[in-house]
Amino acid sequence: MRLKNKYQKLLSCYLKDFEPYTGEISIPMLVEKRGISKNDLIKLDANENDFIDKEWLNEILRKAINEIDITRYPDPQAYELRKIIAKYQNTKIDNIIMGNGTDDLIDCIIRMFLDHKSDIIVIEPTFSMYKYSASMIGSSYTPVLLKPNFDLDIQKLENSIKPNTKLIFICSPNNPTANQFFVKEISNILDLTDKIVVIDEAYVDFARYSISKDTNLIDKYDNLVLLKSYSKSWGLAGLRAGYAIANPEIIEFLRSIRKVYNFNSVAQAMLLEMYKNYDDIQSKIEQIKKERQWLSNQISKFQDLLVYPSETNFILIKLINNRFKISQIMDKFLTKNILIRDRSNLPLLDNCFRITVSNRKTNLCVIETLKTILKEE
Incomplete structure (x- = not known):
């Protein structure tokens, strides 16, 4: 990371060639750029949890706030x-x-x-x-x-x-x-x-x-x-x-x-x-694991894709046909307002991308998007 010359000499010597963390995306900036609403964007790039009900979480949050003295x-x-x-x-x-x-x-x-x-x-x-x-x-x-x-x-x-x-x-x-x-x-x-x-x-x-x-x-x-x-x-x-x-x-x-x-x-x-x-949360975790298996099985049906076994809430996928590039996969998903994560820049992960396991409705959108991409010559 570089600062203007005026400040470069003031930096810690360890930060002069420092490479910032690049995992974050500003969702408000992205939706503004694409001219869509936040609700139209499907985030499958950060391994967040779509299975726990947001209203239920908000109810617990309100209860928690009422029990503390924020001063x-x-x-x-x-x-x-x-x-x-x-x-x-x-x-x-x-x-x-x-x-x-x-x-x-x-x-x-x-x-x-x-x-x-x-x-x-x-x-x-x-x-x-x-x-x-x-x-x-x-x-x-x-x-x-x-x-x-x-x-x-x-x-x-x-x-x-x-x-x-x-x-x-x-x-x-x-x-x-x-x-x-x-x-x-x-x-x-x-x-x-x-x-x-x-x-x-x-x-x-x-x-x-x-x-x-x-x-x-x-x-x-x-x-x-x-x-x-x-x-x-x-x-x-x-x-x-x-x-x-x-x-x-x-x-x-x-x-x-x-x-x-x-x-x-x-x-x-x-x-x-x-x-x-606690038991309700564990039940949601089991749902994610079942949906992970379903999604893995569905993606494995594509001859152009290799699905790696997963013990997480995401799936790592390798593109094994040179008809396509990872950039094409990423761009096509983005046209559907779906964010996934390109991992092809990491060692051992040439042509790999990562998708968060979401609910069945969203996962069906993933499958349909892959069908659209992979049938194109």
Whole structure:
């Protein structure tokens, strides 16, 4: 990112060649440019949740707002919420810290462990926020590619660990490859290193297992950190809420370096209300998983497309016929006011794009759009 010469010399030396995060799209700007209403736009590019009823969420939000005093600062410990999370995640309250989304926690973890002399290892292709946050403080960055079938390459990972390596980031289930790594593989990595291993489980509610709920790895390994999000499975992307689970020493240090009131009163109150409806949320998650299977099966019928198995709320698709280009796919979807995500610029993902699993009505629009595109010569 470049500033005018007047300010360039004032920048931190680590930001002079800094590449900003490019995942965001301003929806108001887009609808204004296209001359459509916001309701006409179908967003399938950010893995948001279309299954939880918006009116139901708004009712819970109104109830939460009525229960707080907005003139007072939020509880910096989020004590009541952490007590409930500990119960559902099979852990202790001292193992939990809340964050303003997992992006906030990623940033805290990186600031806690890294500096310009240290190195971070990240399994790729993956979520770009790990690299983004590390680059802001000048840390060196070591990508370790997955195998062509998207399996972990543990030998390559082990060979990449250097004396100045401090952190290893693994997204599981992984965005954008959509697969979850086996718990034995995670254990093997934790056995071979004393570096801090961060497992980003933002999509874990759609997968086979959860490390915190279904294993004892948090108790066994004091260098393990888990990240959890409410944006995907709980439909609260706009609330900005997430948490980390780790040993109490790491949690206490994270608490000491975060912004004091990083987790607002509205988020705390709303999540307390949401946990009263926990079973309803789990039912919606099961609906997403069933719809994911239906959509995968339908897209798999197209000979020009390869659908990768998914343990998330999105599907990764590869264009395997050179009659078309990814740009054509993207443009055709946009003419239908449907946003999807081009992933072809990432390693191992040539000609790949990503689509969020939505409701049946929207998914039928996706199928019809693909039919229109792929029948064209």
